[in-house]
Amino acid sequence: MGCPAGNKLSQTMTAPELRRAPLEEVLAGLNGPQREAVEHAEGPLLIFAGAGSGKTRVLTSRIAWLVANHKVWPDRLLAVTFTNKAAREMRARVERLVGAGAQQMWVGTFHATAVRVLRREAERLGLSKQFVIFDEDDTRAALKRVLDDLHLDQKRYPPSLIGHAISQAKNELVTPGSYPNRNYFDEIVRRCYVRYEELLRRSGGLDFDDLLVFWVRLLQNHEEALAKWRDRFRHVLVDEYQDTNHVQYVLVNLLAQEHRNLAVVGDVDQSIHGLRGADMRNIMDLQKGYPGAKVVRLAQNYRTSQAILDAAAHVLRHSAERAEKRLWTERLGGEKVTAIQAYNEVEEAEFVADEIERLRRRENRGYSDFAILYRTNAQSRAFEDVLARRRIPYRLVGGIRFWERREVKDLLAYLRFVFNPADAISFARIVNVPRRKVGPVSADAVVAAAAVGEGLAALSLLDVIERGDIPGVPRAALAPLESFRRQVESLRSVVGALHPSELIDHVVELIGLEAHYQDGTLQGEARLENLRELRGLAEEFDTLPPDEALEAFLTEVALVSDVDAYDENGEGVTLITLHMVKGLEFPVVFLVGVEEGLLPHARALEEPDGSQMAEERRLCYVGITRARDRLYLSCAFRRHLYGRSQPAFPSRFLGEIPQALMSSPGTGAAPVPPPRSEYRQRFTERSVQAAPVPPPVQRFKAGERVEHPSFGAGVVVKTTLTRTDEELVVKFDAKGLKILSGTLAPLKKL
DNA sequence: AGCGCTCAGCTTTTT
DNA sequence: GCTGAGCGCT
Numbered sequence: 001m002g003c004p005a006g007n008k009l010s011q012t013m014t015a016p017e018l019r020r021a022p023l024e025e026v027l028a029g030l031n032g033p034q035r036e037a038v039e040h041a042e043g044p045l046l047i048f049a050g051a052g053s054g055k056t057r058v059l060t061s062r063i064a065w066l067v068a069n070h071k072v073w074p075d076r077l078l079a080v081t082f083t084n085k086a087a088r089e090m091r092a093r094v095e096r097l098v099g100a101g102a103q104q105m106w107v108g109t110f111h112a113t114a115v116r117v118l119r120r121e122a123e124r125l126g127l128s129k130q131f132v133i134f135d136e137d138d139t140r141a142a143l144k145r146v147l148d149d150l151h152l153d154q155k156r157y158p159p160s161l162i163g164h165a166i167s168q169a170k171n172e173l174v175t176p177g178s179y180p181n182r183n184y185f186d187e188i189v190r191r192c193y194v195r196y197e198e199l200l201r202r203s204g205g206l207d208f209d210d211l212l213v214f215w216v217r218l219l220q221n222h223e224e225a226l227a228k229w230r231d232r233f234r235h236v237l238v239d240e241y242q243d244t245n246h247v248q249y250v251l252v253n254l255l256a257q258e259h260r261n262l263a264v265v266g267d268v269d270q271s272i273h274g275l276r277g278a279d280m281r282n283i284m285d286l287q288k289g290y291p292g293a294k295v296v297r298l299a300q301n302y303r304t305s306q307a308i309l310d311a312a313a314h315v316l317r318h319s320a321e322r323a324e325k326r327l328w329t330e331r332l333g334g335e336k337v338t339a340i341q342a343y344n345e346v347e348e349a350e351f352v353a354d355e356i357e358r359l360r361r362r363e364n365r366g367y368s369d370f371a372i373l374y375r376t377n378a379q380s381r382a383f384e385d386v387l388a389r390r391r392i393p394y395r396l397v398g399g400i401r402f403w404e405r406r407e408v409k410d411l412l413a414y415l416r417f418v419f420n421p422a423d424a425i426s427f428a429r430i431v432n433v434p435r436r437k438v439g440p441v442s443a444d445a446v447v448a449a450a451a452v453g454e455g456l457a458a459l460s461l462l463d464v465i466e467r468g469d470i471p472g473v474p475r476a477a478l479a480p481l482e483s484f485r486r487q488v489e490s491l492r493s494v495v496g497a498l499h500p501s502e503l504i505d506h507v508v509e510l511i512g513l514e515a516h517y518q519d520g521t522l523q524g525e526a527r528l529e530n531l532r533e534l535r536g537l538a539e540e541f542d543t544l545p546p547d548e549a550l551e552a553f554l555t556e557v558a559l560v561s562d563v564d565a566y567d568e569n570g571e572g573v574t575l576i577t578l579h580m581v582k583g584l585e586f587p588v589v590f591l592v593g594v595e596e597g598l599l600p601h602a603r604a605l606e607e608p609d610g611s612q613m614a615e616e617r618r619l620c621y622v623g624i625t626r627a628r629d630r631l632y633l634s635c636a637f638r639r640h641l642y643g644r645s646q647p648a649f650p651s652r653f654l655g656e657i658p659q660a661l662m663s664s665p666g667t668g669a670a671p672v673p674p675p676r677s678e679y680r681q682r683f684t685e686r687s688v689q690a691a692p693v694p695p696p697v698q699r700f701k702a703g704e705r706v707e708h709p710s711f712g713a714g715v716v717v718k719t720t721l722t723r724t725d726e727e728l729v730v731k732f733d734a735k736g737l738k739i740l741s742g743t744l745a746p747l748k749k750l
Numbered sequence: 751a752g753c754g755c756t757c758a759g760c761t762t763t764t765t
Numbered sequence: 766g767c768t769g770a771g772c773g774c775t
Contacts, residue, residue, distance in 0.1 A: 112765085133765095208765050272762095272764095275762065578762090601762065604762095641761090642760075
């Protein structure tokens with residue numbers, strides 16, 4: 001949770017306490033290019049900032065410099081980040097340099113900033129001031145309803161797919177009316193899009209994409225608004241610019257085109273959000289839109305040792321032979337990269353746990369020095385199990401998010417519906433929680449009845465219930481609906497007088513939520529615990545006046561993510577996905593599951609044009625460059641996936657790191673990815689295996705001498721027959737122990 | 751309306 | 766291995 005006071009303070013224009021930081025203090029310790037970027041006075045500025053090059057530092061110093069020495073008032077300055085956490089940190093760091101005046105800066109994510117603007121400009125847009133924000137879950141629920149209404153089969157048209165298409169359209173500023181009609185699927189999407197928009201508008205809801213779309217609409221259609229906001233944001237700074245998409249690009253230009261005080265920071269090598277519509281051209285073509293832009297390249301890395309940085313460069317340029325070095329470091333040498341192949345994901349986790357304990361003793365490191373990075377959330381499980389068993393404290397970032405838990409969503413839906421009784425999605429969620437004998441049929445009928453009639457929310461859901469006699473609602477459901485209405489009305493009558501935490505107590509009490517979740521199971525207990533936690537988070541908003549607090553609380557919870565809650569000073573090993581780890585760094589990094597199908601992900605293997613593969617590469621690059629001192633890359637020989645164990649192959653990325661940079665510890669065998677030409681063949685073989693399986697034959701026996709095209713001659717140490725394969729441990733004369741698949745490995749008997 | 755059963759499909763994602 | 770949709774029964 002962010003600081004609610006921060007939002008409020010910057011909206012009220014009190015006299016700022018501006019501390020004019022002395023120049024030396026702002027510029028202290030900056031290198032040449034960093035200083036150039038900070039001291040650039042006016043006009044467009046493009047900063048290419050490689051991993052670990054002190055980008056955040058430059059951005060915050062620049063803001064401080066602008067404020068302290070260039071007479072820009074903090075509230076005339078907009079800085080956009082991609083996470084709330086980054087925004088919070090930036091504000092805190094600027095505050096250290098320029099004092100409390102920093103609270104007046106507009107610092108936030110695109111979305112959070114959009115909400116602030118839209119709440120002020122709701123009227124101009126014909127938008128309800130009480131708009132609620134639909135998160136991904138609500139969006140999915142809304143789409144399911146839409147698919148139902150249109151009698152579309154959810155198996156053939158998965159809500160996620162339709163939702164993605166609609167989201168993409170919004171990000172490209174394509175309206176339902178202008179949605180292309182190239183094929184049948186387009187037509188389905190277009191129809192859903194139309195209906196989805198109607199449902200959202202009627203519910204007084206905006207989804208994440210809408211926040212940006214409406215902001216653009218405001219600036220494009222209302223000249224006074226454009227003039228006003230352009231004037232307000234005399235300086236616009238954008239972090240992670242390589243990950244901006246089209247609508248964000250348009251927004252930035254609308255705001256900055258005139259005064260041209262635009263500073264963007266980015267690194268194309270860390271662009272990992274292509275699926276979200278991120279377009280690297282935004283940063284690469286910036287000079288076209290802003291001729292004469294000053295370009296600064298930050299190429300010195302302050303984080304990572306040379307060996308690790310070199311490994312990263314090779315993966316990025318997919319070549320073990322030559323890699324363009326875009327970054328340099330003074331931390332020459334350093335530990336080599338350790339690569340290991342474990343038998344399966346459990347042993348992979350055991351290895352990591354062993355290393356953590358070993359380094360803790362040997363190098364006197366704390367648990368928080370370590371991070372385990374993986375491609376998919378599902379991989380965290382094995383690590384959680386092993387770490388818990390060994391009593392190694394860990395922090396899991398992401399996964400099943402707090403905000404997505406059923407009980408949390410239920411309680412929030414109550415608050416949202418009380419705040420905005422037009423919200424059909426929240427209504428449908430809670431009307432039968434706890435059981436009131438109002439099924440989906442009745443709930444739908446109420447929503448449908450409210451939708452009849454002209455204009456937006458002509459009749460509120462509550463009005464419809466109060467009138468009674470709703471077409472399609474069975475007589476038996478009327479009484480429970482009416483008692484639900486009375487409950488909500490009674491909540492609405494007190495909402496302006498209670499602090500958020502009190503309101504939550506009141507809802508839980510009145511609705512009987514505790515009894516509802518308390519089912520005697522451990523899970524029930526966990527749900528109650530989560531309700532209490534939610535109440536605790538709401539307490540942070542108790543300092544605001546009650547009539548504003550609920551809105552602030554609901555907005556905040558709609559826009560938080562799990563990384564936002566990540567505390568850099570916390571204790572414990574960090575478990576986190578590659579996507580979420582961007583921007584963090586750790587002394588020791590374990591990048592795990594470096595396998596074909598996982599990293600690069602299977603989805604990228606299918607894609608013909610290779611753009612997804614390039615992104616996997618950058619994802620791997622991001623992971624590697626998180627490490628300060630030590631980097632481990634691990635993969636497994638077999639991996640448990642979808643409930644069954646499958647053979648796994650070391651990632652091609654491993655083969656792209658020169659041997660000179662790698663070392664293998666005594667345990668396990670160094671993974672060697674198959675030669676490039678073999679990928680297709682091996683993967684075909686693997687999928688054929690899934691078909692009627694030829695019973696595996698024991699072809700080798702211990703002691704037998706064999707030869708392998710890349711490992712040379714060796715002797716079979718052990719052979720095990722599994723259900724689908726013969727597994728071999730072979731000791732090669734030159735390359736040591738390897739685990740091989742008897743059916744797949746090109747082994748010749750000697 | 752609600753329960754239990756079976757079966758399919760999926761696991762990439764800053765807000 | 767888990768979730769969610771669909772179905773039939775009560």
